[in-house]
Amino acid sequence: MELIQALIIDNPLVAFTTLLLVSLTLPPLFEQLRLPGLVGLLVAGVLLGPSGIGLLDPDGEIEKLFSDIGKVYLMFVAALEIDLREFSRNRDRSMIFGGLTFAIPLSGGILLGRLTGLDWPSAVLIGSLLASHTLLAYPIVMRLGASRNEAVTVTVGATIFTDIAALLILAVCVAVQRGSFSPSMLALKLTVLGIYATAVLFGLDWVGKLYFRCTGDEQGNKFLFILLAVFLSAMGAQLIQVDKVIGAFLAGLAVNDVVGDGPVKEKVEFFGGVLFIPFFFVCMGLLLDVPVFLEALTDRLGLTVGIVLTLITTKFLAAAIAGLVFRYSWMQILTMWSLSLPQVAATLAAALVGLQVGLITPPIFNTVIVLMLVTSLLGSIATSHFASNLPRPHPETLVSDDNPWGEWLESDPATATPFTVVVPVANPLTQRYLIEMAALIANHEGGHIVPLTIAPARVHMDDAKLLKALSKGQKLLKAAESISHEWGAKATPKIRIDDDVAAGINRSAREQNAQLIVMGWSPTEGLRAKLFGTLIDSVFGATHCPVVVTRLRTEPVHMHRILIPVKILTPQTIRTIRFGQVFADTHQASIMLLHVSDRRTPKDQLQSFRASLRDVVQADPQIRHTIKCVRHDDPGTVILKASRHTDLVILRSMRRRTAGGLAVSDVTHQVLKGLTCSVMLFGEPYT
Incomplete structure (x- = not known):
């Protein structure tokens, strides 16, 4: 029996293989059940850990290594996915909402912690866990075409403030717990942290641009440089005695501008999304003690419900105050609230640090896991409902977007x-x-x-x-x-x-x-x-x-019926339609614009979208066109069915995005696999 244990349980290769197998199989299965894939990873950790069959050990070297790497990578990706251009566009309002959605939940969490008998450092940490948020539902907003709404961009920008502030409070709480706290020590630590943050944010940005200029377009070197930057920053954070997740987040912000949107960024996100970050969630599951977790849902249900309700209430209060100050509609306010609800990246990373240094107890840690599950589901469902009712931008505002080559159909022949x-x-x-x-x-x-x-x-x-x-x-x-x-x-x-x-x-x-x-x-x-x-x-x-x-599949001149699916109206979508019009005009073909919306989409909103599509295609009235708007839960199926009666389908190339490190599929990918007619994929340069 000891030999079997040595060969299986204590073998790092077995642990690594098990983590790979779990990351490959369980997330898709849970997504089929309409549950987030990360729930499957947590369940796998529980079943494979001490509370289950004991195949994986939370104190094992390989598990601790991947837990640390995953935690660092999760915070890095969270910073890398922040749209700095959107932040700069609404910087003042983002800072105001960021301050509100941080300070109000922080105060609520501290008050709840003190009422339940926690000491000040632990209560402050609980408050900071509630103060940050993860943009888990942002892909839903993009899918609904509401990503350019000001309420959404303000919420996205606020993420920078909340995450940085939450990590700073984490650093202070850890220092207090370790007994190295005094006013002078706090001032010294904040000074050192400020110098370190400046060095990372500006130093990595400068070094990265210089290095990329020297190495040209070699993607392998860029990828390795980014990995080195992440873990070097994490090591630097440890040297100044703050947690490594702070260094990882700062590194993500630093290289965000350097790497931009492109293949290198996709590879960085893919590498973490399929390997390190799923491993982190499995290792989080290893730390879950089933009896204590059940206790959080029974004997300690009051604390669990209290934390969840405090988060929901304070986040809503922050969104309502900001929305009223900015004169937003209630749908915009509710969208801001739902987007700021999910607690995944910074919350879990900080909770794990708090557990490791003794700031929070296992029962509270299990309550944080419940909080993550509830807010992930509630935030996604609420965002899907409220964001679908946000007004869409008019085509004229999209076409006038500043871009170097946008309206290439209307170029002046003289110049x-x-x-x-x-x-x-x-x-x-x-x-x-x-x-x-x-x-x-x-x-x-x-x-x-x-x-x-x-x-x-x-x-x-x-x-x-x-x-x-x-x-x-x-x-x-x-x-x-x-x-x-x-x-x-x-x-x-x-x-x-x-x-x-x-x-x-x-x-x-x-x-x-x-x-x-x-x-x-x-x-x-x-x-x-x-x-x-x-x-x-x-x-x-x-x-x-x-x-x-x-x-x-056939000669282009014989493609008389052209289908262009349109999910949302963006400058990129309009240029795709323009290209379809040009190609149709070359041989007198006709185009059909197909819009598939959610079943819950209001009728007046559907009519408004149809009118917007009509405005777009009437820019060239000579081309025969039809517009079809359908309400259905499976856009891919509708597009594939419509493609049976067409000669060509023109799709817009879309990058896969990540949310919390886990890949989110898009309809384009599904349609490409099922099309039997000719297809064109209209893509644009990464910016």
Whole structure:
């Protein structure tokens, strides 16, 4: 028996394999049950830990390591996902609401803690746990098209204030608990912390930009630099005797501006979202003592209910005061309240630190877990209900958004460069349809196409493999030029030798001052694509112009019925519709705009959205169009059903976003897997 224990229970490899298996299988199962995936991870931790079969040990080296790494990574991702541009846009109001939604729950938590007999440090920590919030429901707001509403952007900006303030209070409480507290020591600690924060925020930003300039577009180096920055900042925090989660959060804010939105950020989030952060939630489950947890729901139910009600009440009070001061509607106020309810990232990280240093007891820790579960569910449900009733921005305000290439359809012929379409060709079996499509658009815009092949670079320019690639490229370009002439389009073939195919495409497009890149499909599934990215990801990550990725089943000129699903109206959505109109006009096709909304969407809001869509498409009244608005709980199914009667579906490329480190799927991904007709994916450069 001891041999079995040594081989299984005390084996780090077994623990690591178990964590991987749990992270892979349980979140999807719980999401099928309409429960957050992180609930499944917590349940797995309980079942595999001391309260269950004992396969994992919360005091084991591998478990402690991944718990610490996951905690650090969770706070880093929480900071990385904060939209600094939205914060700066409404900085004053974000600071006001941040102060209210921090101070009021903090006061309520302290009062509750003192009433239940906790000492001052523990009561203050309880208050700080309630004061922060996690934007768990933000993907819901984006899906509903309300992310540009001022109430939403103010709430997003307030996250910076609440999280930083909560972590500062955590640092003070830990210092008091360790007996190193005095007014002079507090002043010294805050001074050191201020110097450290300044060094991290400005130092990492400067070093990061300098390093990225020196290393170019090498994503591997960028990824490693970011990882080093996170854990170096966490170590620095420990050196000044504050918790490492503070360093991780500051590092996330520092590299937020440096890394921007792009493939590197996606890889950083993916790496943490599938590995470290799920491991952290499993390890949190290991710390749950089932009898004590049940006690929190029975004998200590009063404390549990008190904490939950205090949070709900104080968060609502903060949102109501801010909303009345800002003269927001009640729907905006309730949306602010529901967005600020979920307590996941900073709350759990701080609760774990408090448990480890003895600031909170296991029963209170279990109560915090209950708080997390309740607020995660309630916040998501409430946001879905209230945000759906927020007014949507008018199309005119979206079209006028400042962007470098937005209205490329309306460029002035007197000042604009000739319209150029770059078409990378690599497969002789699919290049005909690609060239035909590019020729149609180029002719419509009075421009030309640039068929392009990339030959992988070699050390020696007389390398046999390079010569073979050049020969193959020349044949492809000859065929492409011939097809272009068939359609009366001017073609300027280009062949390029480059170390990287995606970089070669982007550099050539920039050199040609292209307005559009048209390329064929490449695999987007599998672990390799997720870890190392795809050609499409890499092109999107560095291009300066729109990219259309195609999977064409028939000649473009025969695509007479075009379907464009529209979930929300944003500048990106309107540009996708504009592209569809241009392509339809090249061969007198018709377009259908399909909007699928939630069943609970009010009828007047649906009619308003239909009117907005009509305003968008009537910018070019010559193109035949229909608008269809449907209320249904499964947009993917509706789109796939409608696609059976169309020749082409045009979708907008959307990045997968994360919430609390766990990936959130999008309808585009579901539709792409089920479509049998031709499809075009209209993508834009990352900004």
